[in-house]
Amino acid sequence: MNLGTLGDVWASFWEPRTAREKLLLTWGGVAVAVVVAYSVLWAPAQQGRSHLHQTLPAMQRQIAQMTAQADEARALASAAQGLAPTGGALRDALSASLTQAGLATTQARLTGEAVQLEAKNASFPAWTMWLDGARKQFKVRVIELHATALKDDGQVDLTVALQPATAPARTEQ
DSSP: OOOHHHHHHHHHHTTTHHHHHHHHHHHHHHHHHHHHHHIIIIIIHHHHHHHHHHHHHHHHHHHHHHHHHHHHHHHHHHHTOOOOHHHHHHHHHHHHHHHHHHHHSSEEEEEEEEEEEEEEEEEEEEEEHHHHHHHHHHHHHEEEEEEEESSSSTTTEEEEEEEESOOOOOOOO
């Protein structure tokens, strides 16, 4: 339907009406328009505003709490970066890390302040990658390493002793 046809339809409807009918239809249309505008625009905005007034204080408390927790987490993370595990905790951490890296054929035992690890038929590239990560993550240093190459390329039997980087170096006599 084009605009001209719509105007013709409206004119054929409106022209035969009396002045009183036109007045009633106009005021009825205005009343319907006000009710529709209220129910579509004003009422939802009022309800949303009242909902925000009720929930905003709780949300502000939550954000303040989350900000405080984030600040505390940052402070704890920076403090924890300086701490490295020692003793049995270091042995357990290294064992868990080896298992996670897929190097589960390893034995770990505590010898003084050092942790001695033994592996049979281990992938040398995987070991060196793991060792570099462990050195950084657990703040350890290698104090002794013995590796024996096997017939299969890249496979070794090895024994390594790791010590916390803050511990005094072991001297051989």
